[in-house]
Amino acid sequence: MTIQLPFLALSKIALKLGPLEIHWYAILIVTGAALAVWLACKEAPRRKMTVDDVIDFILIAFPVGIVGARTYYVAFEWSYYSQHPSQIIAMWDGGGAIYGSLIAGAIVLFIFCHYRMINPLDLLDITIPGVALAQAFGRWGNFVNQEAYGKAVSNLDWLPHFIQQQMFIDGAYRLPTFLFESTGDFLCFLLIILLRHRLTFLKRGEIFAFYLIWYGTLRFFVEGMRTDSLMLGPARVSQWFSALLVLTGILFIIIRRVKKYN
Template structure:
């Protein structure tokens, strides 16, 4: 239908129920989280965990992760939000940073693991494939909101009309960086699932380490193409964090390979 009406953008609101609206952004986030939880529950017995362990962790981590994603974004955009405090909680219009969610989620995971006497690397290994898939889906919320895009390009003829139309922003086609990251996250998800079930030499924590390296590389590259990066002076914050993830992931693999005991 969009081919008949060029440059017709998608509506951010998926469903309107009286004064209440359900945004596509929220649908993608919740759907991705639900799939991630289901995957972790299926894998939990292999690490001697229960479904209750996963559900209890998610009930704590998911809402705090959303708060962390928004807080991270607001902090680095404080010049705007200090002048518009009423917009601070308006995450449904976009404006969340996955790194904020990951940081808060990691803190919750280590505290939760300590109190449940679960090895944190086991919990990380079974959750990160689902996290990668959730990230892949979540980027389509950015697509609907027309955010997380890149520089101006002449055309996007290699893409379907519905993506081309949505990437026509302020009179120009924009590089669909959301799509590149979504594809990268999905490939990472597939690789982790394959590695987890096919490679017998995988050690505890190495699926998590692979996630850090893979996502760090994908995000570093894609962030360099974006025009809406959160900045700290001249530096793109997410690129610095991506580099840290890559080095931590490599370091974890080296540590696990040289460690002689579990």
């Protein structure tokens, strides 16, 4: 006899202090960012950078990245937000695009490196493992918010019950695409951390290029399974952008090798 447990979705709100509501999504993003900063600070001396360089960069890039993620999402969903302008800033209810964050962060990085006279490839190599880890954490915010999921499936018996119940949405189990991407992001982080000081043949920027290839490939396939993709006509925007990341990473490595840069 099978006992069907009730499906009680997790609350988006982790803590209430009077009128102040602290959402799980925000906690997970901040936790991921804090770990990313710590990792970058530990690595900075190897690239002849100071902890202050890392902290100053993150203090600028983190808020700009959040704005970039929301701006990207709102831009591609403008038909809705133009009719609901009060919802534009309501990121705590979900609705952000990691590619918007990456674009905004890249702009900040190159401007910051120019003024600090830092090689941007060094800063990219230092920060990118933390970015992958922060993304792995952030996808669990999507889990709590019941967003970024895939098609309806007959069951999710291969998953723990708490994931099954959270993925029971609109009367059906949903493919947990958040979990696929979070797992892939964490594997990317582990590989970089384990190998970056063991592979002596790596050149500047190639850790970053590896991330572009890995994450672009991962996101391309995960995006194809999602039901909430941002669209540009008949195309999934993130799949096009993912393909561009993979191509950029491959070309970067080829050029660095052919030109014999350090």
